[in-house]
Amino acid sequence: MNEPRINERIRVPEVRLVGPKGEQVGIVRIEDALRLAQDAELDLVEVAPNSRPPVVKLMDYGKFKYEAAVKAREARRNQANTEIKEMRFRLKIDEHDYETKKGHVIRFLKGGDKVKVTIMFRGREQSRPEMGRRLLLKLAAELEEYGVVENMPSQEGRNMSLVLGPLKKKAEAKEEQRQAREARKAAEAEAREHRKAPRGAAEEAETEGAEPEAVEVEEPAAE
Template sequence: MRAADSGGGTPISTTEPRINERIRAPRCRLIGAEGEQLGIFNVSDALRVADDQALDLVEIAPTADPPVCRIMDYSKFKYEQAMKAKKARKHQTTVQIKEIKFRPKIDKHDYETKKRHVIRFLESGAKVKVTIMFRGREMVHAERGLVILERLAEDVKDMSIVESQPKLEGRNMLMLLAPVKKEPVKGEKAAVEAAEDAEIEVDAPDADTEVPEIEVETTDAEVETTDAE
């Protein structure tokens, strides 16, 4: 279902991609709803393709030449990502961010080696910042970097979510992966739920009884950032 565009007086968010009629470029490199490469389209034609499927056209790489757009249900996508991110953050107090760098022309062996590093970081509970580094005229084919990031996200989807979608920053394309907390086994889950739901009953103090105040000290969660090749 297509996302509704806001009225003319509502400011457009600078943190979200342009969608549908907000896309300003006349042409785009189009990616289908299943991730298939559809080629170069006039944006007006790409909008019709998305509309025929009752989906949205989302500009995911605005600085590429031409910009890269993808067909998707944007409202559903945002909701699912928000729920996954909320689940991943639950009970999380310390976060490490590791970085893995790829080149757009990476060969199969190097890809598999770097993927193993990503898996190891995710299994340790760290988030992984994945960077595609472009040089020279490689920026003309920014979609190659997007293909690598989407392939990696698919390869590790059982243990991670895409917390930050692929986006271009200068000559780099970035994506942030976050580990998904494993669900406890059936017996453990029941024990955890029982402990959380348990209530401890105590006798109310007499009116003349002095109740001491209890000070609770809270600390902010620590975020540790480290780099890794």
Template sequence: MSKEFRLNEKIRAREVRLIGVSGEQLGVVTLHEALTRAREQNLDLVEVAPMAVPPVCRIMDYGKFRYEQTKREREARKQQKVTLLKEVRLTPKIDEHDLAFKTRTVQRFLEAGDKVKVTVRFKGRELAHPQIGRQVLESVVDKLKETGNVERAPLMEGRSMSMIVAPLHGHKAAEKPARAEVPLKAGVAQQ
């Protein structure tokens, strides 16, 4: 839980602004009177705004309040879409087959809904020919037109040139299976 509230005897103010169970203002009362009113209803006195003058306290069922608050936080976390930034590294002298393999890897990441940083790393004298690295990145983009689009154009950063490719908005992320089912061979026991 993100925030802890003081309740009942843990409240240290002499006077508090009291709010009833249904949200009605009951005015500024002494802490003793507020605690008495909360106990009469078999509920808790919770300090919801400790920095206010006087502090704001509310009469409520604290257990139910905490349960609903954690439930709301869980729902909020569930609603958040976490996009990971994956990285695929290439070299300017990459072979055609290796480039195709790396491109398929990028495509798989994009289909899963992740952004991909494609980086070409230069070594030694390769740094004198950045256009070769740009050509490699452009060939990757050409092969990924159906799956993704360039979010950040190729940019030189020290000894590497990189770009960021994002999945297309209309392209749905592939549902990941919970567990891959492996068919059993006859006579072989599963471990």
């Protein structure tokens, strides 16, 4: 992307000036705009070069570039992390296979990935597209706590597809999975330590708090 013209590189007689907080200053001579930028220790940045006159804004251009780069990296990271999984169903799928594949779709959605669910028509099934639509919408309704419909059912040749998007972002899903793993490891470590505890200590713990055993004391014989 071409960088905008800034400061002395803006070579026009006048500009429409916007202040650092977005306030409209109006049309001013370029010399006056540059002086205002210098007095405020800011840059004069051309934000709409094709306007007549061009629109310029007072801003800290270095900070602006840094924040824009951070946002761009974050957007690329989110795009790279989000995958589109695909799960294929037959129109006449049996209940067991349906539940198994639904479980896979749930796992993908909980992991923060989109899922393209495809119904594959065979032979005369192509004449009954409404059956495929009903199956896809039934699945979407059953998964509403895990995902949202991003693309309604659409037919592509012999297939009909629907796209489900996760309710949680990939980063959030990964963080939840990490916390669950740490909690599970902590529980397993605690269980191991309990198994390693010495038997005497365990027995002592069991008897702690028990009432003392009664002891008979013989009285001295009368003289």
